Amino acid sequence: MAKRIDSTPKKDGFRMPGEFEPQEKIWMIWPERPDNWRDGAKPAQRVYTEVAKAIREFEPITVCVSPAQYQNARNMLPANIRVVEMTSNDSWIRDCGPTFVKNDKTGEVRGIDWDFNSWGGLYDGLYFPWDQDDLVAQKVCEIEEKDSYRTPGFVLEGGSIHVDGEGTLLTTEMCLLSPGRNPDMTKEEISDKLCEYLNLEKIIWIKDGIDPAETNGHIDDVACFIRPGEVACIWTEDKNHPFYEQAQAAYKTLTEATDAKGRKLKVWKLCLTKEPCYLKGAATIDSVEGTLPREDGEVSIASYMNFLIVNGGVIVPQYGDENDELALKQVQEMFPERKAVGVRTEEVAYGGGNIHCITQQQPK
Amino acid sequence: MAKRIDSTPKKDGFRMPGEFEPQEKIWMIWPERPDNWRDGAKPAQRVYTEVAKAIREFEPITVCVSPAQYQNARNMLPANIRVVEMTSNDSWIRDCGPTFVKNDKTGEVRGIDWDFNSWGGLYDGLYFPWDQDDLVAQKVCEIEEKDSYRTPGFVLEGGSIHVDGEGTLLTTEMCLLSPGRNPDMTKEEISDKLCEYLNLEKIIWIKDGIDPAETNGHIDDVACFIRPGEVACIWTEDKNHPFYEQAQAAYKTLTEATDAKGRKLKVWKLCLTKEPCYLKGAATIDSVEGTLPREDGEVSIASYMNFLIVNGGVIVPQYGDENDELALKQVQEMFPERKAVGVRTEEVAYGGGNIHCITQQQPK
Numbered sequence: 001m002a003k004r005i006d007s008t009p010k011k012d013g014f015r016m017p018g019e020f021e022p023q024e025k026i027w028m029i030w031p032e033r034p035d036n037w038r039d040g041a042k043p044a045q046r047v048y049t050e051v052a053k054a055i056r057e058f059e060p061i062t063v064c065v066s067p068a069q070y071q072n073a074r075n076m077l078p079a080n081i082r083v084v085e086m087t088s089n090d091s092w093i094r095d096c097g098p099t100f101v102k103n104d105k106t107g108e109v110r111g112i113d114w115d116f117n118s119w120g121g122l123y124d125g126l127y128f129p130w131d132q133d134d135l136v137a138q139k140v141c142e143i144e145e146k147d148s149y150r151t152p153g154f155v156l157e158g159g160s161i162h163v164d165g166e167g168t169l170l171t172t173e174m175c176l177l178s179p180g181r182n183p184d185m186t187k188e189e190i191s192d193k194l195c196e197y198l199n200l201e202k203i204i205w206i207k208d209g210i211d212p213a214e215t216n217g218h219i220d221d222v223a224c225f226i227r228p229g230e231v232a233c234i235w236t237e238d239k240n241h242p243f244y245e246q247a248q249a250a251y252k253t254l255t256e257a258t259d260a261k262g263r264k265l266k267v268w269k270l271c272l273t274k275e276p277c278y279l280k281g282a283a284t285i286d287s288v289e290g291t292l293p294r295e296d297g298e299v300s301i302a303s304y305m306n307f308l309i310v311n312g313g314v315i316v317p318q319y320g321d322e323n324d325e326l327a328l329k330q331v332q333e334m335f336p337e338r339k340a341v342g343v344r345t346e347e348v349a350y351g352g353g354n355i356h357c358i359t360q361q362q363p364k
Numbered sequence: 365m366a367k368r369i370d371s372t373p374k375k376d377g378f379r380m381p382g383e384f385e386p387q388e389k390i391w392m393i394w395p396e397r398p399d400n401w402r403d404g405a406k407p408a409q410r411v412y413t414e415v416a417k418a419i420r421e422f423e424p425i426t427v428c429v430s431p432a433q434y435q436n437a438r439n440m441l442p443a444n445i446r447v448v449e450m451t452s453n454d455s456w457i458r459d460c461g462p463t464f465v466k467n468d469k470t471g472e473v474r475g476i477d478w479d480f481n482s483w484g485g486l487y488d489g490l491y492f493p494w495d496q497d498d499l500v501a502q503k504v505c506e507i508e509e510k511d512s513y514r515t516p517g518f519v520l521e522g523g524s525i526h527v528d529g530e531g532t533l534l535t536t537e538m539c540l541l542s543p544g545r546n547p548d549m550t551k552e553e554i555s556d557k558l559c560e561y562l563n564l565e566k567i568i569w570i571k572d573g574i575d576p577a578e579t580n581g582h583i584d585d586v587a588c589f590i591r592p593g594e595v596a597c598i599w600t601e602d603k604n605h606p607f608y609e610q611a612q613a614a615y616k617t618l619t620e621a622t623d624a625k626g627r628k629l630k631v632w633k634l635c636l637t638k639e640p641c642y643l644k645g646a647a648t649i650d651s652v653e654g655t656l657p658r659e660d661g662e663v664s665i666a667s668y669m670n671f672l673i674v675n676g677g678v679i680v681p682q683y684g685d686e687n688d689e690l691a692l693k694q695v696q697e698m699f700p701e702r703k704a705v706g707v708r709t710e711e712v713a714y715g716g717g718n719i720h721c722i723t724q725q726q727p728k
Contacts, residue, residue: 003443067431067451070499079367083506085449087431135434142438142447143507296447 014101015199018165031091035286095157098137111148113137114156120180167260174217202260221303235269274322277302306354318342367391378465382529391547397453433550459521461724475512477501478520484544531624538581566624585667599633638686641666711720
């Protein structure tokens, strides 16, 4: 029922659909680590619950929970959200979960189970061990009875890629060429691997992401496809903004790029927060050797770009920032056919990501 | 998607189908405890695998596995068997898993999540704690997106009941009236509860089971319905057999009984092993305070009655005993429409049960 397939998706006629294509359900992992989340992860659990409820307005969602937190999560989440036991090392299913691919002829969906090494392994990974995270993709596929492809020796996180579903992928050099991922592969070899597994003809490389220290610059804080031929990109004209240079450079790259079908991209601008999002309450995060030390006043990576597209909706991070409303308005304009819904998620930013990082879509 | 229902199955038009009715799938839990199983549970894992494979010849099966054993179980079990993470205290899903009930009008299936207390709680239970076992029923229902009934304060194990699907239940007084289950309820109150939850009109009470020390005499080692109006019952004419008296008494009770529809039962005889099944290798079982001490030469409860009925088949315990062949032949005669398949399972008997105890059917 859930075999390991010893071929590649391209050979078998599977492609990765765009996030904007019809979805079956969304997956999340319940946050728990007291050495990553403030106050024993209780505020994060409340925010994940709000995100899950916002998604559930549009489509089904399954939340994976450790044995220790199973009962609490089951009680905090509404009954119309499925809760399944799953051990993990933290709660970023975008990165450790399966990337789903689909065969348009048969309608079959399969998973890709990339190697996961905690965003850089022993080189600059964020925690050790990551063995349970690396099993998440397989466990999800088993529950769903989906066959899967394993890529032994090839490290990739779902947050480092976006596709248009028509042969084009967006990513960053900062992440995919980082020494903690696949240091023995050339850029061409990495491109070939992605093309073979995601069924692509073209990769658009943006140089830098906005968080070199955590994910090594995941694309999902910078830009994404909102439909074939159209992308959104972070934007600011404030030269003092910490992400000014990366935003300008990414925008320039995208306006000059063409996709796999030879189309010039339409690039939508999405604002950044007016003020950087500073970590508060760092003293309530457990201090454990080998995990990232945290201090009040550090800049948390708060990007409105880290939204999730769902069936009929877009779930957009809000930070209590002056630009929250503008960002929501801009996203709504990009998606006139969907309802843009904001959720206050600075707590997730404190932990190292946002709505897109903590979710994974399973296509219909 | 998986609500707790605050009513009763009878009120909602649900009944427990007979095991011989069409099934959707079978559930098992992977054995692991080194203080219950010989040699670190490795022989038990091999035998559970053989049982699972025998079942898979007839219908789908899902095996629940702890995080620690997930990879090993996934690798030992064939790919066409679903493996899901589930923490438990041991591996007896018949007793801690859900009892499924069905609404014949809508086709909907729901679970009953009985209280589970390790076969007697602090009075004479077999291990402590049992908190994870008690969550198994809920977790299975969540994975399957089945609504469920919880029975707070009412303890029951699936192995202590058999039904004909037409209003009749078989059970033992030894178990259901034991002081470790529901000591504050009268026999009548217990009967009422069963009738309300399993949608029954009649309970046939057999006095004693054959294992007073472990399950307090579960019915599933003694007798079962093979179809409406017909039961199988253990039988021996050897007065020196350790289960002679219980077998004779159960047979007599059944031949004199009528079912909910007023039918006199047809009673099929099923032989016992020629020789008792003696525990060997007890020294390889971890010795832990609070769990049952084990010694070589103890009689393990080896009953051919502990078979599992599946779609088109019956999976029958075999013990390397002179009567193995006879038992298989007798079961085959009871079920001319199914294929009787034997699996060597004395390892499971050493651990305290057999094929029926380690499986749970989910009706179609």
